[in-house]
Amino acid sequence: MESINFQDAEGRIFLTVQNPDGCTVLDVNRALADLVPRDFVPLEEALSHYRDIIHTSGLSSLQFADMISQQRGFLGDHE
Incomplete structure (x- = not known):
């Protein structure tokens, strides 16, 4: 997958992970880390x-x- 969207309980997208070579676990981990205050x-x-x-x-x-x-x-x- 080149792009993964994460949604909250109401279905709103709060995070999109993109990688033209295909999203990896590391890509997702880095994106989630960016959410940390x-x-x-x-x-x-x-x-x-x-x-x-x-x-x-x-x-x-x-x-x-x-x-x-x-x-x-x-x-x-x-x-």
Whole structure:
């Protein structure tokens, strides 16, 4: 598909994802990420969550980042 529309409960389109080569999961993820507010409160909450995950993993921040970077999704297209 070159284009995917997402609708709300009333049928209004709130997001359109386009890729002339065909939409991928990564295209959709990036478009959904653009919907996230750009203020610092949600960002701080997300960072706190990831700090907790790192802490409970028993790995250093560098080790955890390296482990995450190896997980490229089932299509191998995540960075």
